[in-house]
Amino acid sequence: MKQTIQKRRLWLTAGALVLLVALFLGVWWRYAEKPTVGSKSIVITVTYEDKTEQSYELKTDAEYLKEAAQAVLTLDGEDTQYGYTVYSINGVEANFNKGNAYWALYVNGEYGNYGVDSQPVTDGDTYAFVYETY
Amino acid sequence: MRLCMRHIKEGYLRQLVQMAVCTALIFGVQVAFSPLPNIELVTLLFLLYTRWFGKQALLIVYAFVGLEILLYGAHLWAITYLYIWLLLWLVAFRFSQKPRSTIFWAIVGGGYGLLFGLFCMPVYFLTGGLQTAFAWWVAGIPFDIVHCCGNVLTILVLYRPLDNLYQKHFA
Numbered sequence: 001m002k003q004t005i006q007k008r009r010l011w012l013t014a015g016a017l018v019l020l021v022a023l024f025l026g027v028w029w030r031y032a033e034k035p036t037v038g039s040k041s042i043v044i045t046v047t048y049e050d051k052t053e054q055s056y057e058l059k060t061d062a063e064y065l066k067e068a069a070q071a072v073l074t075l076d077g078e079d080t081q082y083g084y085t086v087y088s089i090n091g092v093e094a095n096f097n098k099g100n101a102y103w104a105l106y107v108n109g110e111y112g113n114y115g116v117d118s119q120p121v122t123d124g125d126t127y128a129f130v131y132e133t134y
Numbered sequence: 135m136r137l138c139m140r141h142i143k144e145g146y147l148r149q150l151v152q153m154a155v156c157t158a159l160i161f162g163v164q165v166a167f168s169p170l171p172n173i174e175l176v177t178l179l180f181l182l183y184t185r186w187f188g189k190q191a192l193l194i195v196y197a198f199v200g201l202e203i204l205l206y207g208a209h210l211w212a213i214t215y216l217y218i219w220l221l222l223w224l225v226a227f228r229f230s231q232k233p234r235s236t237i238f239w240a241i242v243g244g245g246y247g248l249l250f251g252l253f254c255m256p257v258y259f260l261t262g263g264l265q266t267a268f269a270w271w272v273a274g275i276p277f278d279i280v281h282c283c284g285n286v287l288t289i290l291v292l293y294r295p296l297d298n299l300y301q302k303h304f305a
Contacts, residue, residue, distance in 0.1 A: 010235065010237055010238060010241070013241050014237070014241055017241055017244055017245055017248070017282075020245070020248060021248060021279055021282060024248065024275050024278065024279060025275070025279065027272060027275065028272055028275035028276065031268075031269075031272045032272050032273065032275070033269075033273070080169070081168075081169055081170055081171035081172075082171065082277075096207075100207060110262065110266060111262070111266075113269050113270045113272075113273035113274075114273055134207035134208065134209060
């Protein structure tokens with residue numbers, strides 16, 4: 001009897017976990033940033049190691065930043081478990097596999113939550129690639 | 135008396151060596167699995183280590199955290215690591231007093247993987263505010279779900295065999 005109750009409790013907990021997964025998916029579906037279709041005006045800036053900055057204003061139909069950025073920048077990197085990882089911009093390398101530098105991505109001044117290939121492009125936004133070290 | 139002290143010393147040394155090997159193993163496994171998105175054996179191993187070493191498993195937890203910081207550098211995630219594995223140890227320690235089924239531990243590991251992002255949120259809240267923390271958590275939900283499924287599968291497949299191996303040869 002006690003074992004049956006314990007088993008039932010276990011399966012109920014497993015069911016609760018599945019429900020929680022569904023709930024999280026719902027939150028993600030509702031609140032995750034989504035790409036917008038059509039023309040957008042954006043600004044892309046690059047800040048190099050010596051703090052010099054290049055700025056590009058562009059119109060793009062790209063839904064994700066990688067495609068938009070490739071119109072004005074030379075990006076080099078590779079697909080990793082977290083998406084496309086940028087190792088060099090316009091020939092300037094910041095590869096954390098080889099040193100302690102990396103290209104950080106900021107969206108409207110806030111640290112980006114997405115990789116360059118999953119960052120949705122939104123009209124009027126500013127995207128900044130910044131050479132950072134740790 | 136002298137014999138007794140020798141036995142205590144041997145037991146102590148034996149456990150120390152085991153814990154050092156376990157630390158090396160968990161660190162090596164983390165690095166080996168790092169190319170896979172949120173598929174890891176760290177949760178499984180910490181559950182087992184807590185079962186095997188009890189309170190001493192905390193030493194492995196923080197040795198692991200130290201090694202991770204040495205390898206990857208100190209970022210915001212490093213602050214989360216200071217408490218997030220402690221949470222897992224607390225849960226594992228609380229429930230490892232009685233024998234539990236593999237399914238039970240799979241649920242614990244799955245839940246931990248699913249809530250991993252949520253547990254990290256306080257640090258992002260303190261550094262960037264609620265909106266930043268929420269956006270960061272939402273962006274990572276797909277990874278948390280993969281983490282959950284990965285933990286459930288690895289624990290279902292490996293928990294019992296690894297525990298049996300340890301109990302048979304090393305306990």
